[in-house]
Amino acid sequence: MALLEVRNLQAGYGKLQVLFDVSLSLNKGEIHCVVGPNGSGKSTLLKAIFGLANIYEGKVLLNGRDITRLKPHEKARMGMAYLPQLDNVFSRLTVRENLLLAGYTLDHTQYRERLEEVLDFLPQVRAMMNRKVLTLSGGERQMVAMAMAILRKPDIIMLDEPTAALAPKIARNILNKIVELRDRFKIGVLLVEQNAKVALEISDNAVLLVAGKEVYKGPASDLLSNKELAKMYLGVR
């Protein structure tokens, strides 16, 4: 059974339909990336799965259970983590408070254990615990956001352009951490990434969206080697 299954999803915002009949399947310990040109509905797909966009038709299954109509906080409690592209940390709170909220659904002992695990995984976060997020750089914020997402040891983590607006070296560091996340914690990762080439290189499977429709679905390496599609839609030469 797939960890996450999206079946024939039709979704959007109010009367504006963005996604048309999109399906995908994500397994444990796998990175599945969603690529496509700007405005193709990549972010909307994550939002719809997480319950932040309207679903008109189709189903979302988590471990075989229909979660299509559940609210975001209910999905979060079921083991789903979603990292938005913007405003993914509480800037007026300290890093410690942000992490405390990331473990909102955990009891105190569980929280302490997970926090130590996360700080081992992202040691740079330990040094910023008492700082207000307002004072952090873009890369540091992204690290905190990632720490928040993995603190709950989710079964699945959905990342919306985690490297947007970051320097190449920091972006590479973040992507390496995503790979490490999959290998170390066996989490299923659903990744939306603007830099399609790099995303496809680290992903197991991929879906290519164009104007809200699936144009390709299958192994990421095959999409990367499909010169026609890669050149036409992904800017990969």
Next chain:
Amino acid sequence: MMLPPEVFIDALIYSNLLSLLAIGLTLTYLTLKVPNFAYGDLATIGIYVAFTFNEFYSLHPYLIPPFAFITAGLVSLASYILVFRPLWKRKSNIVTLMIASIAVEIALRSMIHIYASALGLRRRVSLARFDEPVNIAGLELPSVLLATTLTTITLVCSLYLFLNKTKFGTAMRAAIENPYLASTLGINVEQVYAVSWFLAGGLAGVAGLFLPFRISATPETGWELLLKIFAASVLGGLNSIFGAILGGYITGFAEVVGIYLLSRPPLNLSTAYRPAIPFALFIIVLLVMPRGITGTDWRRLKKILRGGEG
């Protein structure tokens, strides 16, 4: 010129209550971004809870704050659940929410009128007889000064500890800053907002309870206070609880001390001008510092002033 102690005492009592009210109004504004016109009536509920418990159960007014807090809190919560939350979930804009709050205000005020009438209350509510002087280190002070100051300090400190030292309070601050992100972390934003509205109502109820110690209250008292509460809240920045406290004290002192000074020679103005002071302050704040004290970039303002001087 020295300020007579009774003017200072009057200003402090009034400012304590105005601060509590401004904190509550700010709390409701922070959650749904609605200027809640029904907020003043929650203070009126506090007045009538005090009257009812005192008249029918012979309870001393100083023992009534928990009842006033719970009753006004529950009414505020009901308004959130029955009116504001459904509208917010339908993504209603600020105008719709504001008009809804006016409707709630009219409904609440009418109900308070009916209740007062059912009690056979033709006269105004006053609890001034309970304001006995207390002797502290040779100083004779009105007991309501101590009661309001202690209550305000207790409530503000409790609120501070709740918001900063508890997990739920931290979640409340987070849900206020970014409800969307809070929900992705498993925080039930609607529940957090419901608690905010309950607390806001509770603060109004407690503040209202102390009003009849100094004024003769009627079902219109809360409505009449509303613009002053707004003035305090806007002066504080409308986005900050600390600002609301500050706004409450500045507005309260400006009103009481201001009318004392204006009514003396050489101006000799009538005290009937008293309500105009917070309104004037409100207008000045909107013109000069539209973001209030806590929202103003003081460094920039200082630079501009220095530049102007230079």
